[in-house]
Amino acid sequence: MNYEMLVNKENLLTSDYVPESMEEIHEPMGSKLDETYVNRLDKEAYANFKQMQNDALKEGYEIFIDSSYRPYEYQERLFNAIMLEKGIDHATKYVAPPGGSEHQTGLAIDIIFRRNGEMIEEQKEDDPEIMWLFANAHKYGFILRYPKGKEAVTGFNFEPWHFRYVGRVLAQEIYQNGLTLEEYHRQKPARR
Ligand SMILES: [Zn+2]
Numbered sequence: 513m514n515y516e517m518l519v520n521k522e523n524l525l526t527s528d529y530v531p532e533s534m535e536e537i538h539e540p541m542g543s544k545l546d547e548t549y550v551n552r553l554d555k556e557a558y559a560n561f562k563q564m565q566n567d568a569l570k571e572g573y574e575i576f577i578d579s580s581y582r583p584y585e586y587q588e589r590l591f592n593a594i595m596l597e598k599g600i601d602h603a604t605k606y607v608a609p610p611g612g613s614e615h616q617t618g619l620a621i622d623i624i625f626r627r628n629g630e631m632i633e634e635q636k637e638d639d640p641e642i643m644w645l646f647a648n649a650h651k652y653g654f655i656l657r658y659p660k661g662k663e664a665v666t667g668f669n670f671e672p673w674h675f676r677y678v679g680r681v682l683a684q685e686i687y688q689n690g691l692t693l694e695e696y697h698r699q700k701p702a703r704r
Pocket residue numbers: 615620621622673674675
């Protein structure tokens with residue numbers, strides 16, 4: 513598995529790309545795309561997530577994976593539905609095109625959390641659970657993929673709930689230097 517892989521609106525995965533290293537995950541709060549859908553995530557990413565989840569719990573934060581792997585066809589349906597409803601400009605701006613969603617890599621997760629027994633549907637940057645993740649996710653190999661102020665670089669709006677597994681070494685480097693994955697890939701040839 514290439515944990516550095518860059519997927520965005522310009523770097524698309526093919527329609528037949530399915531990650532090989534995934535396992536089924538059974539997060540109690542995961543949302544389903546449809547009746548038959550089973551959440552799946554890269555094995556190494558999930559092992560690291562479980563550690564992160566345990567350590568968050570020690571601080572009193574109950575975090576879960578809401579959404580992980582999504583097949584190409586799902587993104588295609590989603591994109592087409594938004595395009596039909598709101599037009600091509602809106603769809604292009606707000607929705608990843610087919611092949612352009614990081615969720616197809618099996619390395620991306622959307623986080624939800626539970627507080628006082630209640631699921632919190634909307635994740636905001638000043639939620640303590642999210643703030644804990646901002647400060648600690650890199651220790652487990654995850655980066656905040658669409659940071660605030662980097663919209664022009666990533667092509668996506670700020671998403672405080674979306675994290676991407678890149679492995680611990682790279683996550684540390686990206687975190688310390690305040691980079692996005694796009695900036696890391698751009699700088700890479702100059703540094704190596
Ligand atoms: Zn996401």
